[in-house]
Each structure stands twice: as C-alpha cells, then as structure tokens.
Amino acid sequence: xxxxxxxxxxxxxRMCGDGFRLGWHESNGGNISYRMTEHDIAACxxxxxxxxxxxxxxxxxxxxxxxxxxxxxxxxxxRSAHIDPASSLGIIELDEAGSSWRLVWxxxxxxxxxxxxxxxxxxxxxxxxxxxxxxxxIYHAHCPNIVTLSTLLAPNSRVWTRALWSCMTESVxxxxxxxxxxxxxxxxxxxxxxxxxxxxxxxxxxxWTQHGIxxxxxxxxxxxxxxxxxxxxxxxxxxxxxxxxxxxxxxTVSDEQLRQVCARYGLAPNEEFLD
Numbered sequence: 001x002x003x004x005x006x007x008x009x010x011x012x013x014r015m016c017g018d019g020f021r022l023g024w025h026e027s028n029g030g031n032i033s034y035r036m037t038e039h040d041i042a043a044c045x046x047x048x049x050x051x052x053x054x055x056x057x058x059x060x061x062x063x064x065x066x067x068x069x070x071x072x073x074x075x076x077x078x079r080s081a082h083i084d085p086a087s088s089l090g091i092i093e094l095d096e097a098g099s100s101w102r103l104v105w106x107x108x109x110x111x112x113x114x115x116x117x118x119x120x121x122x123x124x125x126x127x128x129x130x131x132x133x134x135x136x137x138i139y140h141a142h143c144p145n146i147v148t149l150s151t152l153l154a155p156n157s158r159v160w161t162r163a164l165w166s167c168m169t170e171s172v173x174x175x176x177x178x179x180x181x182x183x184x185x186x187x188x189x190x191x192x193x194x195x196x197x198x199x200x201x202x203x204x205x206x207x208w209t210q211h212g213i214x215x216x217x218x219x220x221x222x223x224x225x226x227x228x229x230x231x232x233x234x235x236x237x238x239x240x241x242x243x244x245x246x247x248x249x250x251x252t253v254s255d256e257q258l259r260q261v262c263a264r265y266g267l268a269p270n271e272e273f274l275d
C-alpha cells in the first residue's frame with residue numbers, strides 16, 4: 001500500500017487541514033504525533049528506509065521502545081500537509097531502549113520532526129501507562145479562545161476547569177477530569193515537557209498559558225474533538241464575560257447540575273474541582 005495511501009496518513013492530513021481552517025495553526029504553529037499500530041506499520045513499511053542516524057532524546061521512554069510515530073515537521077505548515085505529505089510529515093522509529101529516534105520515512109528535503117518532539121514522547125509515555133495503551137495521538141494547537149482566556153484567568157487548573165464546566169453543560173462530559181494549566185514556560189524546553197508529563201497523570205488536556213493547548217486522544221477524532229470542546233467552551237466563557245461588562249457570567253451550570261450530568265452518563269468528575 002505505502003505511506004501515502006495508508007489510513008493513518010489520511011487521518012493526520014485531515015486533522016492538519018481541519019485545525020488550519022479553524023484558525024488554530026498560523027504559520028508553522030502547532031504539531032501532531034501519532035503512535036502507529038501494527039496495522040499501520042504493515043501498510044507503510046514498504047516505503048521505510050533503514051540505516052538512518054540515531055538522535056538521542058532528552059529523556060528515555062523505555063515503555064515505547066521499538067515503536068513508530070508519525071509526526072509533523074518542525075517549521076512545517078499544517079495548511080500544506082495535503083499538498084505534500086511526504087515533506088510535511090515523517091515517521092520515526094525509537095530504538096529498543098526508547099532513548100533515541102531515527103527517521104524511516106518522510107520529512108523530505110532535510111526536514112526534522114517537530115521541535116516539541118521530546119515533549120510529545122514524554123506525553124506518549126505517560127498516557128501509554130495511564131490509559132493502558134489506548135491513547136495514540138498527542139495534539140498541540142494555538143486555539144484563539146484558549147490563548148485569549150489565558151490572559152484573563154490565573155494559571156490555575158481549578159479556576160480554568162470550573163470556568164469551562166460552568167458555561168457549557170456538556171463540557172464535563174467531554175473532559176470530566178478537568179483541564180491542567182501550566183504557567184508560561186519556554187516552548188519546546190525540558191521544563192514544560194516535564195511539567196506537562198506530570199499533569200497528564202490525571203488529565204488529557206493541558207492549557208499552555210499564552211500559548212495554546214496540549215492534549216491526548218485515542219485517535220485523531222478523539223484528540224481533535226477534545227481540543228475543539230475546550231476551545232468552544234473557552235469561547236462561550238469569553239463571550240458571556242464580555243456581554244456582562246467583563247464580569248463573570250451570572251447564570252451558569254451549578255456543581256449539583258454537573259454531578260447530575262455525570263450521573264446520567266456514568267462519569268466520575270474530578271471532585272477536586274467541585275465544591
């Protein structure tokens with residue numbers, strides 16, 4: 001079949017385009033990584049090349065040793081993924097120790113994986129452990145409402161979660177664990193990678209203050225849908241606050257109502273964020 005015809009490539013390319021059209025990926029903003037299945041590898045491996053140079057990761061991920069990941073290009077543009085996926089995307093392989101990676105396909109023209117690859121690998125390793133291997137996509141996007149709201153709300157997970165849950169009834173259904181919030185840190189650096197990894201023990205979506213969102217999902221639809229839900233709730237909160245003269249919205253979903261919604265759908269909300 002080959003990489004260009006594989007389902008995983010088609011889904012990643014679609015995700016790139018959908019995010020760009022929603023305004024989440026200006027210039028070369030944002031990145032995606034996908035932990036490939038055995039089926040994906042079988043569909044793509046006829047195009048793999050061997051013998052590439054190994055590159056050491058900042059921190060080893062032994063649980064991911066020998067696995068393959070499809071990743072977006074450092075400096076690449078999401079809007080171009082459908083035009084030239086072999087340049088916009090790449091497939092990397094981790095060594096058996098999970099300490100180094102090498103390119104086996106794509107990133108044509110001398111490209112490199114996303115500059116936030118170490119953060120992605122740490123995140124994949126954490127969610128692989130927490131979610132028993134069920135989550136395969138890590139997605140980072142520069143969502144306008146989320147970035148705007150981070151200039152108004154304190155970088156506090158409880159403050160953010162309560163604001164997002166309270167303005168849209170189904171927010172608690174989409175992210176019952178709540179959202180984590182990281183104060184401003186240098187993008188792509190080891191500090192934000194480690195802080196995000198630690199937060200991913202209890203949540204799937206993390207707000208990077210004045211930067212965007214970093215989220216994990218079972219597949220492209222799941223990860224994209226989670227980001228879309230957080231971004232939409234942030235937009236509702238911003239609009240309601242503006243309509244109320246900059247003050248907090250008046251009529252919101254109560255904690256008791258949130259618990260009723262969770263009971264209806266068999267969910268366990270994060271009680272640390274409820275009164």
